[in-house]
Amino acid sequence: MERARSDQPLHVVPSLSADVILPLTPGRQPLARQTVIVIGSSTGGTEALRVLLTALPKEMPPILITQHMPEMFTHSFAERLNSLCKLEVKEARSDERLHEGTVYIAPGHSHLMVKSAPTIGYATALSNGEPVNRHRPSVDVLFRSAANVAGRNCIGVILTGMGRDGANGMLELRQSGSYNIAQDEASCVVFGMPKEAIANGSTHEVLPLNAIASRLVVLAKQRQPTN
Numbered sequence: 701m702e703r704a705r706s707d708q709p710l711h712v713v714p715s716l717s718a719d720v721i722l723p724l725t726p727g728r729q730p731l732a733r734q735t736v737i738v739i740g741s742s743t744g745g746t747e748a749l750r751v752l753l754t755a756l757p758k759e760m761p762p763i764l765i766t767q768h769m770p771e772m773f774t775h776s777f778a779e780r781l782n783s784l785c786k787l788e789v790k791e792a793r794s795d796e797r798l799h800e801g802t803v804y805i806a807p808g809h810s811h812l813m814v815k816s817a818p819t820i821g822y823a824t825a826l827s828n829g830e831p832v833n834r835h836r837p838s839v840d841v842l843f844r845s846a847a848n849v850a851g852r853n854c855i856g857v858i859l860t861g862m863g864r865d866g867a868n869g870m871l872e873l874r875q876s877g878s879y880n881i882a883q884d885e886a887s888c889v890v891f892g893m894p895k896e897a898i899a900n901g902s903t904h905e906v907l908p909l910n911a912i913a914s915r916l917v918v919l920a921k922q923r924q925p926t927n
Contacts, residue, residue: 718840718869720830721811722848726876730853731816735761735920736798738814738846738854740839740869742768742861744889746777748909749859750784753803755913758786761855761920762798762822764806764814766842768835768861771808778805794826806837813845822849833865839893843869852877855919857912858903859883861893871902879919882906 718724737760741748745767753763769777775791781803782789792804792812797820806812810826817823825845832838839858843866846854856873858866860883870880880903882894887909897903907915 715834716830716832718832718838718844721827721832721838721841722813722845724844724848724872726847726851726872727849730851731849732821732853734798734821734853735923736814736822736846736850736854737761737763737857737916737920738842738873739763739765739857739859740842740861740866740893741765741859742863742865742890742893744860748883748889750781751909752859752913753781753785753787753789755910756785756787757917758801760787760801760916762800763787763803764792764798764812764824764842764846765803766806766812766837766839768837768865769808774805774808781805792824792826794824796824798822798824806842808837811837811841813841814849815845816849833863835865839866840869843873847872847876847878850876850878853923854878855916855923856880857882857916858894858897859909860888860890862890863892864896866893867896867900867902870897871900874902874904879923880904881912881915883912884908
């Protein structure tokens with residue numbers, strides 16, 4: 701039997717870059733005296749983040765996370781992590797000052813960014829603009845924002861996930877002076893995102909998931925703000 705033909709053209713959603721949300725404008729100097737950790741993850745990331753965050757002490761720089769997740773789940777995800785971690789974990793709101801010992805999870809409806817906030821250091825920013833790499837929130841957007849304002853005072857981490865969201869942003873982070881870590885293939889549920897970041901030369905280290913927390917503790921102490 702011949703299949704019925706549709707007269708409707710196939711609609712392909714374009715894969716947009718972070719340019720649609722914010723320009724790349726990295727400066728030579730970080731815009732605040734504060735270390736920031738930015739993390740991106742997707743498929744398998746909820747469990748990877750649990751393993752990573754529960755192994756971290758309270759005494760950590762602010763951590764911003766973009767996990768690909770529908771908006772109806774991000775609040776409860778943050779609350780669950782908060783009940784398990786020494787760190788305070790919360791769903792990010794716009795214009796929050798970044799505090800030590802606090803983790804900010806991107807809400808499922810918006811891109812999460814870090815911005816400079818005169819006299820107080822860094823703060824959060826949210827955008828419900830176009831999806832980037834077909835994702836909102838997008839890891840590329842978070843990483844680019846940190847490249848723009850934090851530079852060498854930033855530590856970037858890319859965890860398990862499908863696709864390549866975060867790879868370009870991690871390269872921008874490295875070029876701005878950030879120190880970057882990728883999760884290794886053996887401990888990933890899906891090696892797509894870390895693999896792309898490794899392939900473009902944006903990572904400094906590739907580590908198993910259970911080794912990332914202790915490395916972040918060391919790096920946070922080593923990479924104190926110098927501006």
